[in-house]
Amino acid sequence: MTDLVGCIAPEKLEEYRNVFVYLENRNGKISRGALEMLGKGKEISVKLNEKVVGIAIGQDLKAVADEAASFGCDLILGAELSDFNGFSSVAYTNIISDFIFEQKPNIFLISGSREGRDLVSRIAVKCKTGVAADCIELDGDPTNRLLIAWRPSFGDKTIDQILCRKHRPQMITSRPGSYKLPEKVEKPDCETRIKKVKVGKLVAKHKILEFKPKTRLDLTSSKIIVSGGLGIGGPKGFEPIRKLAKELEGEVGASRPVVDLGWIPYEHQVGQTGQTVRPKLYIAAGISGKIQHIVGMKASETIIAINTDPDAPIVKYSDYFINADAGKAVAKLADEIRKYKKAHLVEADSEQTA
Amino acid sequence: MAIKIIVMMKQVPDAEEIFIDPVKFTLNRAQARGIINPSDENALECALKIKDQTGAEITVLSMGPPAAESAIIECMGRGADRGVLVTDRVFAAADTYATSLTLAASVKNLGEFDLIIAGESTTDSGTGHVGPGVAEFLGIDQATYCTSLHIENDALVAERDLEDGTEVVSIGLPALATVLISSNIPRRAKLRLKIDALRKGIEKWDHDTLKLPPEWVGIKGSPTVVGALKIPEERKRAAKRITVDQLGELVKELGGMGLIKTEEEEA
Numbered sequence: 074m075t076d077l078v079g080c081i082a083p084e085k086l087e088e089y090r091n092v093f094v095y096l097e098n099r100n101g102k103i104s105r106g107a108l109e110m111l112g113k114g115k116e117i118s119v120k121l122n123e124k125v126v127g128i129a130i131g132q133d134l135k136a137v138a139d140e141a142a143s144f145g146c147d148l149i150l151g152a153e154l155s156d157f158n159g160f161s162s163v164a165y166t167n168i169i170s171d172f173i174f175e176q177k178p179n180i181f182l183i184s185g186s187r188e189g190r191d192l193v194s195r196i197a198v199k200c201k202t203g204v205a206a207d208c209i210e211l212d213g214d215p216t217n218r219l220l221i222a223w224r225p226s227f228g229d230k231t232i233d234q235i236l237c238r239k240h241r242p243q244m245i246t247s248r249p250g251s252y253k254l255p256e257k258v259e260k261p262d263c264e265t266r267i268k269k270v271k272v273g274k275l276v277a278k279h280k281i282l283e284f285k286p287k288t289r290l291d292l293t294s295s296k297i298i299v300s301g302g303l304g305i306g307g308p309k310g311f312e313p314i315r316k317l318a319k320e321l322e323g324e325v326g327a328s329r330p331v332v333d334l335g336w337i338p339y340e341h342q343v344g345q346t347g348q349t350v351r352p353k354l355y356i357a358a359g360i361s362g363k364i365q366h367i368v369g370m371k372a373s374e375t376i377i378a379i380n381t382d383p384d385a386p387i388v389k390y391s392d393y394f395i396n397a398d399a400g401k402a403v404a405k406l407a408d409e410i411r412k413y414k415k416a417h418l419v420e421a422d423s424e425q426t427a
Numbered sequence: 428m429a430i431k432i433i434v435m436m437k438q439v440p441d442a443e444e445i446f447i448d449p450v451k452f453t454l455n456r457a458q459a460r461g462i463i464n465p466s467d468e469n470a471l472e473c474a475l476k477i478k479d480q481t482g483a484e485i486t487v488l489s490m491g492p493p494a495a496e497s498a499i500i501e502c503m504g505r506g507a508d509r510g511v512l513v514t515d516r517v518f519a520a521a522d523t524y525a526t527s528l529t530l531a532a533s534v535k536n537l538g539e540f541d542l543i544i545a546g547e548s549t550t551d552s553g554t555g556h557v558g559p560g561v562a563e564f565l566g567i568d569q570a571t572y573c574t575s576l577h578i579e580n581d582a583l584v585a586e587r588d589l590e591d592g593t594e595v596v597s598i599g600l601p602a603l604a605t606v607l608i609s610s611n612i613p614r615r616a617k618l619r620l621k622i623d624a625l626r627k628g629i630e631k632w633d634h635d636t637l638k639l640p641p642e643w644v645g646i647k648g649s650p651t652v653v654g655a656l657k658i659p660e661e662r663k664r665a666a667k668r669i670t671v672d673q674l675g676e677l678v679k680e681l682g683g684m685g686l687i688k689t690e691e692e693e694a
């Protein structure tokens with residue numbers, strides 16, 4: 074057993090330099106969340122005049138290193154596992170912490186994916202530092218070499234600035250989809266150092282028996298999303314929503330309480346603890362517009378809100394506000410779209426015949 | 428011998444009745460009704476299922492204000508054998524590091540155990556970091572995002588729900604698991620068990636019990652701080668009011684924006 078030790082701060086903060094990014098990868102591809110973190114890491118490193126360093130663990134890291142380099146990574150530190158294939162929190166925490174002890178990074182960014190959230194607090198405990206989770210905005214303060222991280226408050230309406238002033242590295246996670254994907258750099262200039270690592274002892278009793286792949290609904294790249302909240306009244310309330318989504322060739326989203334109530338699976342949840350989406354059109358039916366939902370959809374191009382409460386907070390986030398019952402308005406909207414399509418077809422036909 | 432399971436449970440405020448004090452940056456939970464954190468109910472149910480099948484001794488461990496006692500009694504009413512509430516002003520306002528440290532110290536104080544089960548995340552802070560933090564302090568393996576747990580010989584066999592699939596993993600005991608809300612349907616408390624629980628009572632531990640240096644716990648032991656608050660700056664949107672009778676016009680606008688695909692365009 075490890076000894077319990079409080080979060081003792083290091084004496085010389087100035088020894089800690091550079092921005093680390095965990096390059097979560099599968100089958101030689103870096104995950105979307107990790108690429109977003111790499112983009113943010115690059116921005117912050119430039120601002121602080123530091124380097125952005127990618128940390129990769131896996132079996133064959135050549136492709137991962139190339140991809141990270143193309144997005145502007147300055148240095149890649151890789152650990153190739155020679156005796157274990159898969160993910161283990163204990164092994165990965167040890168490897169990453171060793172890199173931290175050796176390299177003393179100032180900042181460490183980890184995607185808030187399931188793998189990232191499985192690892193991040195173990196790493197923080199091992200390295201005696203803090204984590205700000207599910208951040209939605211990141212910035213660097215060059216004067217104090219601080220990471221300025223923002224996350225929605227526990228209550229509502231405000232966003233909190235979270236600082237880790239005295240401990241290093243300053244660690245954060247952001248959910249995948251929180252930021253745009255970075256642009257590739259023109260001339261990658263990146264050093265890669267890959268070492269072989271054996272983790273046998275650490276994973277002696279950790280056996281991955283089976284992996285059943287499945288595709289999960291990914292709303293982060295959807296063009297159109299129709300979401301339902303508590304105001305749709307019950308699981309049946311999703312029927313007209315599904316119809317409307319189908320008519321628009323879009324996907325179905327949801328607020329958290331309806332997921333918690335089991336009206337619809339988690340993969341549909343939009344918001345701080347769900348997916349962050351940026352579609353061309355977002356329709357929010359029976360959703361009040363609490364900040365934890367708003368942060369997950371406010372980057373949408375056009376927002377239509379449907380709510381019986383004319384003063385619901387969602388009003389000010391909407392381009393169009395329909396003050397009506399969600400079920401009725403959603404069904405009517407689907408009807409009107411069907412009509413529009415027909416009319417459009419007729420028009421197109423008549424143009425052809427003319 | 429029956430295996431020993433610790434369920435980590437937090438009492439959280441029900442819904443959104445909480446508000447923040449903008450001067451002190453603290454949550455005001457006073458008027459909100461306390462409930463068992465939703466995924467912790469599933470954690471307890473996982474433990475109770477193991478108890479049903481093979482027998483187990485279940486301890487519910489919670490850190491929080493004295494009012495959390497009622498949530499522990501509720502857990503005992505569902506079938507947990509013992510309840511411990513770690514409660515002390517010096518433990519308050521802890522971030523994940525200090526919370527995990529205090530809970531790990533409490534686990535050590537409980538003595539031997541085989542399995543710790545936690546919820547995936549809490550609804551009031553929602554980081555999901557406390558479970559893995561405790562596992563790291565204790566130096567044990569973990570399985571996160573589980574939808575089912577089984578004990579086989581000296582191992583925990585867990586199904587983990589990941590973004591791209593389901594992983595079935597076997598890890599040696601002692602271990603920690605975190606479970607998802609979708610993993611089961613929690614049972615209700617039995618009146619008889621609840622009366623037993625009230626009679627038996629819970630144990631209350633404070634800094635004297637755990638003997639942790641004051642600078643390691645609570646707000647002092649927390650590396651992260653809230654620096655400032657801001658009201659989100661939003662892109663101004665028109666909030667154009669539309670009645671249900673005007674939806675036809677709205678659809679035309681959407682069509683004009685290229686948001687409605689007609690079969691013509693697809694062809």
Ligand SMILES: Cc1cc2nc3c(=O)[nH]c(=O)nc-3n(C[C@H](O)[C@H](O)[C@H](O)COP(=O)(O)OP(=O)(O)OC[C@H]3O[C@@H](n4cnc5c(N)ncnc54)[C@H](O)[C@@H]3O)c2cc1C
Pocket residue numbers: 227228301302303304305306327328329330331342343344345346347348358359360361362363364365366369379380381382385397398399400443550551552553
């Ligand atoms: C740490 C944390 C993380 C969170 N993460 C998320 C997250 O990822 N995603 C998320 O969504 N929430 C999240 N939440 C919860 C969030 O604070 C709100 O509770 C939630 O967004 C509210 O969901 P809602 O709008 O569906 O329900 P409510 O707030 O109850 O709103 C229902 C709305 O429906 C309207 N209504 C009622 N009847 C009708 C009708 N017939 N027709 C039309 N409208 C009607 C009401 O006027 C009301 O505005 C989180 C909270 C915390 C503390």
Ligand SMILES: Nc1ncnc2c1ncn2[C@@H]1O[C@H](COP(=O)(O)O)[C@@H](O)[C@H]1O
Pocket residue numbers: 435436437464466467470488489490491523526530544545546547548549550552553554555556557558
């Ligand atoms: N104060 C606490 N007391 C007991 N268990 C806790 C406490 N805080 C968190 N946990 C456990 O850790 C899980 C994750 O919590 P969190 O990291 O706050 O999202 C919860 O579902 C609980 O099982």
